[in-house]
Amino acid sequence: MEHQPAAHVLSSIEALLDGFEVATVGAGERLDCSRVARRLASRLSAVAGLLLAGAEAAQESLRGTGTPTTSWLAIQDGLSKREAAGALHQARQLSQHPDVGAAAAAGRISLGQARAIHTVLSGLDGLDEQQQARAEQVMLGLAATMDTDRLAKAAPLVVADVAADQADETLERRLQRQTEAARRNRSLTFGRDGNGSVTFSGSLPLVDGEAWLVILDAYTESKRRTVMEERDPTHPGTEPGATPGRRPTGHDRRTPAGTARAPSRR
Numbered sequence: 001m002e003h004q005p006a007a008h009v010l011s012s013i014e015a016l017l018d019g020f021e022v023a024t025v026g027a028g029e030r031l032d033c034s035r036v037a038r039r040l041a042s043r044l045s046a047v048a049g050l051l052l053a054g055a056e057a058a059q060e061s062l063r064g065t066g067t068p069t070t071s072w073l074a075i076q077d078g079l080s081k082r083e084a085a086g087a088l089h090q091a092r093q094l095s096q097h098p099d100v101g102a103a104a105a106a107g108r109i110s111l112g113q114a115r116a117i118h119t120v121l122s123g124l125d126g127l128d129e130q131q132q133a134r135a136e137q138v139m140l141g142l143a144a145t146m147d148t149d150r151l152a153k154a155a156p157l158v159v160a161d162v163a164a165d166q167a168d169e170t171l172e173r174r175l176q177r178q179t180e181a182a183r184r185n186r187s188l189t190f191g192r193d194g195n196g197s198v199t200f201s202g203s204l205p206l207v208d209g210e211a212w213l214v215i216l217d218a219y220t221e222s223k224r225r226t227v228m229e230e231r232d233p234t235h236p237g238t239e240p241g242a243t244p245g246r247r248p249t250g251h252d253r254r255t256p257a258g259t260a261r262a263p264s265r266r
Contacts, residue, residue, distance in 0.1 A: 013044075042112075043105060043106070046101065046105040047105050049090055049111075050101050052088065053091040053092050053094065054095070056069045057095075069084075070084040070085050070088055073088070093118045094115075096118065097117065097136055100114050100117050100118065100139070103143075109140065110148070113148050113151055115148075116152040117136070117140070119152060120139060121135055121139065124158065131162045131163055135158050138158050138162060139158060142154050142157065182204075183205055188200065188204070189201055189202055
């Protein structure tokens with residue numbers, strides 16, 4: 001195939017999309033067309049990331065316009081500072097592992113898989129250059145049969161393949177680093193939405209978070225029984241020694257109507 005200038009190729013793709021009408025896609029074609037479009041979107045996003053990372057490394061925006069890359073993105077594409085910084089960060093990550101970036105651009109893996117691979121590879125300590133290269137190839141091989149979530153948890157498989165003799169030590173360091181990062185990133189933010197509710201979001205280390213959820217569950221169950229007792233003092237769930245109602249699980253922590261959860265301010 002004759003090599004064509006990158007700008008010409010991308011302009012041709014854009015021109016073809018300009019002539020594409022979603023409304024003309026008929027019944028029975030939409031799912032397949034959607035799948036192809038998502039695959040193309042992933043490939044183009046990878047191409048955009050690699051190009052952006054290359055331009056950043058060469059300081060092209062500074063040399064051409066006198067502005068940093070993030071400012072150039074904000075001006076040219078109308079991105080916020082946060083969005084521009086995020087785009088550049090993701091581009092840098094993709095470029096750190098050339099084979100992974102190339103596979104994403106070629107459509108052999110999705111952009112989500114590429115990000116999961118980067119996360120795993122970045123978390124592997126104690127590997128030499130040869131082992132790192134091998135780990136990258138192992139992850140690319142796993143991507144053929146694993147989705148993004150499974151890839152993100154594939155570190156033990158990779159370490160067992162490339163550094164079996166130091167697997168325990170490597171994973172122990174990884175877990176230690178995760179624990180330290182979780183404690184550094186502790187946060188719990190409260191706010192008022194102006195519509196009668198208090199909102200909160202944050203991050204807690206796993207052990208602390210699970211303990212907090214236990215407290216929330218206990219408080220919710222206590223409030224539930226209080227509300228039911230106020231409505232019907234003879235309700236079986238409120239009698240001494242009676243078995244309380246089903247306790248909410250980790251996947252079902254909805255606060256019953258009329259009750260409220262007491263937010264912890266740890």
